[in-house]
Amino acid sequence: MQFSTSCSPFTPANTSVNQLMRQVLIALLPALGTMFWLFGYTVLLQLLLSSITALLAEALCLWLRKRPIKVHLFDLSALITAALLALAIPTIAPWWISVSGTLFAIIIAKQVYGGLGYNPFNPAMAGYVFLLISFPQQMTAWQSPFLFLPLSDSLQLIFSGHLVIDGLSSATILDHIKTQLSLGLSLTGIQSSALFGNIAGKGWELISLAYLLGGLWLLYRKVISSHIPVAVLSGLAIPTSIHYLLDTGSANSALFQLLSGASLCAAFFIATDPVSAATSNSGRLIYGILIGLLIYIIRTWGGYPDAIAFAVLLANLSAPAIDFYTHPKPLKQQL
Amino acid sequence: MIKQWKFPGGIALGDHKQTTEIRDTALPAELIYPLLQRSDCYATATVYPGERVLKGQVIATQKKPLTTPVHAASSGVIKEIAPHLIAHPSGLTDSCIVIETDGLDEALPANPCLDYHLETAENLRIKIAQAGIVGLGGAAFPTAEKLQALQPIHTLIINGAECEPYISCDASLIGSHAQQVVQGALIMQYILQAERCIIAIENNMPATLQALHEATSQESIQIVSVPAIYPTGGEKQLIKVLTGKKIPANSLPTDHGVVCQNVGTAFAVYQAIIQGIPLTERIITITGKGINHPGNLRVKIGTPIKYLIEQCGGYSQNIQRLIMGGPMMGIALSSDDIAVIKATNCLLGMTNNELAESQSAMPCIRCGDCSTVCPAELLPQQLYWYGRSGQLEQCQDYQLFDCIECGCCDIVCPSHIPLVQSFRSSKGELIIKEKQAAQAQLAKKRYQNQQQRREKEQQDKIAKAAKRQAAIDKIKAAAAKRKTQGV
Amino acid sequence: MLFLCVFFALLGLGLGYAARYLKVQGEPLVEQIDALLPQTQCGQCKYPGCRPYAQAIVDETAEINQCPPGGEETIAALANLLGVATQPLNAEFGETNAPAVAFIIEQDCIGCVKCIPPCPVDAILGASKQMHTVIASECTGCELCIAPCPVDCIIMRPLAPPPGQWQWTTHHD
Known part of the structure; x- marks a missing residue:
């Protein structure tokens, strides 16, 4: 009897890209749920917009590049980019914000470089920075938390832009602190503002906790290793704490920094993107600390209140160099 | 209980093992013996077609000392020495000796030894070599060579850790012949003068452990059960687990005072020394969903696989691959018209459900899981990139040749990249390049020699001609002189 | 200005000499x-x-x-x-051919020794009126022996590796 042959091992692999990506998507659900509860249908519409755009753009690029569309479209990586971007942009931004951001992320930041596995930058963050630089006005007007918008209002807001609701948008807490501090106000005064919740931004701290929950689940499922999240969080928390101890007047506590903006999302979902991160364990620690430090530096002295996207892109840039110096190159062992 | 260490990397695999009673197989009509022993190492036939051979008679041998001959596993007539499919990943044919058995199973007289302590270690080693014993774990390295250590040996490890799924031939051998395995281990310990002897088995085999404990109640042998993490049965991995020593890639365990032998080898040594019979049989696991009646069989080496499968009730309907060895490191056979060799520990019939789906590989997403599980502490990802881009020197720098091809990286790769295949191919390219370079060097040398020789010939010719001319001139001059004087 | 000119001229001279005298002897x-x-x-x-x-x-x-x-x-x-x-x-x-070695069809060989001198690596053994043979392991496959043979008894045989020298290959995309 004749048989077909192949190379060992014959046992099937115990994981797949699709499976990993699916778990990341599942881990984003708590954050999505929290945002839905805080903001209403706007966040779902943004997600839908960016997802459809991402899949269409990915399919188009794959078709142009003559790659198997079915295989690569269902690796779900485009959906993750879309989801991260949709959760990062203001929920009340007009529709063309998420569409153009997603197009930039998928086409320029991912497919032009060769698609999944070859992109030097995190596509979602590249898309975010593109939007932030191009449309600063739309990208900084955030919907006020606990203002649940029903479907009809959300549709009207995102697609026509004509909806007048009192107190629809408000500054994020990081933004608020930045402007108030520049006006010479003291931190304690700012902290009594209505934007403040228990520790950080009102409502926002819950979203951060939801990201933490999803991230811990990813760690438990071994989808991500703990190196990058731990490094990012300590890279942010340690200098913040030192700063806080030295200058209680204008510096925020580490806990505040961790729960503000997208720190936890970055630590568990953005920095852990393996394609654009460093690969060795020691390299990942350096990479993570670099992101944390950059977040601290940009938040403290930089022009932008939240710094995740810039910090991640700068670290992406240095990942090859980090890899080069941290690869435990197996040396010829002597007897 | 002795202290245990952990080896780097490795993964836990489902075991799929069934330890069953060893079944005997009937005598096949033909026995086939390839002359290729190990990679690029051939034996020479010592018999001629038409000659009658007895069971245990040497039919092929190698010239070097302590190399192992091939013995006939039953009596019969040499039918031919001709190309035949062999158990090799290439699916190529190569010279094989074919014996037509006569059913008498007539054996050469055995040469038993009552007390091996009366023999010198050297004599025992020669006996082991002459009995044709090679490592039965799969590598088929001559056992006698391994027992000839230049350094004093402190630890002898008998490897009963069958870490690959499905394979249970060593476990069933211990189950039915624990006493003999222990005796074989003691003989090897005597040859090596090793301070201690450890028999290691995986901790998911309680019955085997029990059998060993009963057999060793009197002896000084330590029984150790090691965690069932693949590839703990790899020689270097097991040594790391049991002694904490890391054997560097460019050295052998013997350089570090450790020798590792397989359980089946220990049994073969017992048979060779105490009973005085050469290695002509071994235990083979025939299993997998593609086989109707799986089990552990006592098989004459040289038996065609087709015949063994018939003895196991044939193939089930949806068999897809026939594998010699385990599912992680075995080789896929193109046909069952191939004979089992000394190194065959398992025949695995895999169906579509058990097999890796043949889906196209995705791009590498640099997750780094491959280097986490690599037991050789390599960077499979780097090796893959360098191999892919043809940077073979870089591959060598990253210690490509330390790769044991265990397949751990393939199993954890989310992108399903055939990493082991890529590494084998890079290794192959490097080996071919090296051979070509050597060939070119040889040709250059021979060409230069020829050039020099021809140049010398030319010069000799010129010198000779000049000499002759000089002689002629001399004679002419003399004649001229005579002429002038004479006139 | 003059000082600078002299300085740079000196530097240039220095570099020139350095390039000439410190050249790595490969x-x-x-x-x-x-x-x-x-x-x-x-x-x-x-x-x-x-x-x-x-x-x-x-x-x-x-x-x-x-x-x-x-x-x-x-x-x-x-x-x-x-x-x-x-x-x-x-x-x-010429074109790149698959590696091959020369082989003498022994029953046809007349022992003319004409193929022996062209062989650049002395890979053909034989004597006058005796059958010749090619040492396959020394043959470079240059085909220089084919033309001189008066009876066309030398052929090129493709070099197929035996299983012992077979290697894995893969097709990278």
């Missing part, structure tokens, strides 16, 4: 080129051997694409060494 270029050639000594490049061809490349009287046995790989290696652009093999000099 292997002569001709040796390096020769090491990259396949050493078949087949003469298809129109030079009497690999070494003369290497010399011709150094003298710039020959192109780097004249070696059919080496093929694209050798051209690439030479281009890399010499820092020039690769070029396709010049078909005028």
Whole structure:
């Protein structure tokens, strides 16, 4: 009897890209749920917009590049980019914000470089920075938390832009602190503002906790290793704490920094993107600390209140160099 | 209980093992013996077609000392020495000796030894070599060579850790012949003068452990059960687990005072020394969903696989691959018209459900899981990139040749990249390049020699001609002189 | 200004001398080129051997694409060494064939010894009126012995590796 042959091992692999990506998507659900509860249908519409755009753009690029569309479209990586971007942009931004951001992320930041596995930058963050630089006005007007918008209002807001609701948008807490501090106000005064919740931004701290929950689940499922999240969080928390101890007047506590903006999302979902991160364990620690430090530096002295996207892109840039110096190159062992 | 260490990397695999009673197989009509022993190492036939051979008679041998001959596993007539499919990943044919058995199973007289302590270690080693014993774990390295250590040996490890799924031939051998395995281990310990002897088995085999404990109640042998993490049965991995020593890639365990032998080898040594019979049989696991009646069989080496499968009730309907060895490191056979060799520990019939789906590989997403599980502490990802881009020197720098091809990286790769295949191919390219370079060097040398020789010939010719001319001139001059004087 | 001129002139002189006297003494270029050639000594490049061809490349009287046995790989290696652009093999000099060795059909051989002198690596054994044979392991496959044979008893046999030398391959996309 004749048989077909192949190379060992014959046992099937115990994981797949699709499976990993699916778990990341599942881990984003708590954050999505929290945002839905805080903001209403706007966040779902943004997600839908960016997802459809991402899949269409990915399919188009794959078709142009003559790659198997079915295989690569269902690796779900485009959906993750879309989801991260949709959760990062203001929920009340007009529709063309998420569409153009997603197009930039998928086409320029991912497919032009060769698609999944070859992109030097995190596509979602590249898309975010593109939007932030191009449309600063739309990208900084955030919907006020606990203002649940029903479907009809959300549709009207995102697609026509004509909806007048009192107190629809408000500054994020990081933004608020930045402007108030520049006006010479003291931190304690700012902290009594209505934007403040228990520790950080009102409502926002819950979203951060939801990201933490999803991230811990990813760690438990071994989808991500703990190196990058731990490094990012300590890279942010340690200098913040030192700063806080030295200058209680204008510096925020580490806990505040961790729960503000997208720190936890970055630590568990953005920095852990393996394609654009460093690969060795020691390299990942350096990479993570670099992101944390950059977040601290940009938040403290930089022009932008939240710094995740810039910090991640700068670290992406240095990942090859980090890899080069941290690869435990197996040396010829002597007897 | 002795202290245990952990080896780097490795993964836990489902075991799929069934330890069953060893079944005997009937005598096949033909026995086939390839002359290729190990990679690029051939034996020479010592018999001629038409000659009658007895069971245990040497039919092929190698010239070097302590190399192992091939013995006939039953009596019969040499039918031919001709190309035949062999158990090799290439699916190529190569010279094989074919014996037509006569059913008498007539054996050469055995040469038993009552007390091996009366023999010198050297004599025992020669006996082991002459009995044709090679490592039965799969590598088929001559056992006698391994027992000839230049350094004093402190630890002898008998490897009963069958870490690959499905394979249970060593476990069933211990189950039915624990006493003999222990005796074989003691003989090897005597040859090596090793301070201690450890028999290691995986901790998911309680019955085997029990059998060993009963057999060793009197002896000084330590029984150790090691965690069932693949590839703990790899020689270097097991040594790391049991002694904490890391054997560097460019050295052998013997350089570090450790020798590792397989359980089946220990049994073969017992048979060779105490009973005085050469290695002509071994235990083979025939299993997998593609086989109707799986089990552990006592098989004459040289038996065609087709015949063994018939003895196991044939193939089930949806068999897809026939594998010699385990599912992680075995080789896929193109046909069952191939004979089992000394190194065959398992025949695995895999169906579509058990097999890796043949889906196209995705791009590498640099997750780094491959280097986490690599037991050789390599960077499979780097090796893959360098191999892919043809940077073979870089591959060598990253210690490509330390790769044991265990397949751990393939199993954890989310992108399903055939990493082991890529590494084998890079290794192959490097080996071919090296051979070509050597060939070119040889040709250059021979060409230069020829050039020099021809140049010398030319010069000799010129010198000779000049000499002759000089002689002629001399004679002419003399004649001229005579002429002038004479006139 | 004058001072600067003198200073830089001195620096320039220094650099010039440094370049000349501190030059790293590598292997002569001709040796390096020769090491990259396949050493078949087949003469298809129109030079009497690999070494003369290497010399011709150094003298710039020959192109780097004249070696059919080496093929694209050798051209690439030479281009890399010499820092020039690769070029396709010049078909005028022949095509790259699969590796092969000469084989003498022994029943046809008349023992004329005509094939022995052309062999660049002394790989043919034989004496006058005796049957000749090719030492396969020494043969470079140069085909120089084929033309002189008066009875056409020399053929080229493709070099198929035995299983012991077989290697895995893969097709990278």
